[in-house]
């Protein structure tokens with residue numbers, strides 16, 4: 081066809097094509113230069129990273145009670161020019177920080193809550209709580225928001241200087257352990273204008289994936305029964321036991337397990353079993369997590385559980401009510417964003433671990449009796465030294481845990497970027513998972529992770545195609561056949577009462593151990609811990 085064009089037009093178009101190519105190339109090299117600059121700037125922020133990670137670790141706050149954590153982090157953001165909206169979704173410890181001008185709107189998030197009974201001295205390879213039975217960062221949620229805040233502050237400096245358009249939004253995953261807030265943020269419209277979301281989560285390697293993540297979604301629901309009390313020996317025939325209802329409900333559910341799909345997970349704790357044996361319990365309650373791989377299967381378990389609760393109420397002459405305390409969809413993540421993140425993972429690479437880091441990691445692996453291989457067959461021996469591969473949709477899944485980041489991801493193009501601040505082979509949700517979380521392992525992992533997030537932000541801000549490709553994948557692949565249906569009603573309140581009693585009990589004791597960076601270089605120094613401490617003295 082080009083044969084029919086006059087030579088001059090051909091020539092002209094050649095010039096145009098090559099100059100466009102040149103402009104594109106110089107734009108790319110400009111972005112690469114900015115990325116290099118931000119990576120160097122973040123390396124110079126290692127001290128700030130350590131302080132933020134250690135400080136958040138020392139607060140040790142459980143879901144919905146992250147008051148110190150949220151105050152501390154929003155103060156840093158405010159000092160750096162971000163505008164904070166507090167108490168979003170009616171959740172006192174939730175907030176959204178914004179800075180910038182116009183599109184794209186890029187949200188950066190991470191969880192901030194701890195685990196019950198996970199208090200643990202960092203850098204010590206045996207069980208030694210800071211405060212016995214107190215909460216602690218046994219999931220490593222003290223590291224992710226410091227990471228994204230560091231990235232955002234450094235990228236903001238470049239955006240200001242280069243007069244780049246774009247809005248950075250920082251937000252916390254409050255009460256992730258209760259899957260208690262992200263669906264509420266979506267319901268209340270906080271992500272309406274967001275173009276892309278980079279979520280970070282602690283891991284033991286650098287990684288990101290796209291497509292069906294293979295995990296389960298869930299509903300977290302509490303059933304409360306009310307009967308009437310009576311003297312348990314004098315007139316038991318006059319009592320209607322709420323505890324009977326709870327026990328019958330659990331028995332019924334345990335029989336039902338046989339007829340559920342192998343992908344389901346369901347578990348419960350009795351949150352109220354009565355007061356004392358000689359009083360027929362007039363009140364009792366049980367809290368269920370019901371997990372499955374699809375919305376339809378979760379919904380079906382949820383409906384059945386409600387039916388069972390009503391049935392056992394009828395059997396025991398009690399009344400029942402239920403409250404949705406948390407919810408999450410199964411995960412599905414964005415391909416174009418994951419690919420962009422992965423390129424930057426390859427550029428940044430894993431941190432350089434030293435002998436002390438590796439010694440601690442191996443001692444912890446021995447302590448927790450870590451498996452010798454990952455589920456994908458890679459050896460577990462010390463800290464990761466080879467970056468993970470970029471993984472696509474799972475081919476087969478037998479189900480697993482849940483994370484309410486999925487509710488964001490079904491509404492906004494999202495990825496979860498994992499950074500290496502923890503030790504491979506730990507059990508998760510355990511005090512042993514807190515051991516590395518205020519040590520050089522966590523600090524180095526956060527600095528490396530912040531570089532990946534910052535570089536990805538610069539890619540997104542300078543190359544609009546990433547944003548349009550991400551939107552295209554979200555619309556035409558991810559949500560083509562599967563449409564997000566929330567489990568929340570418009571009026572379902574967030575369960576902000578959870579964990580209050582526990583934090584009220586432990587906060588005064590934990591306060592004595594809050595990190596003071598004006599006096600101590602590190603939290604390890606403040607606690608008088610030699611890094612690493614591999615064995616307990618005098619007990620061997």
Ligand SMILES: [Zn+2]
Nearest residue numbers: 191219256281
């Ligand atoms: Zn988590």
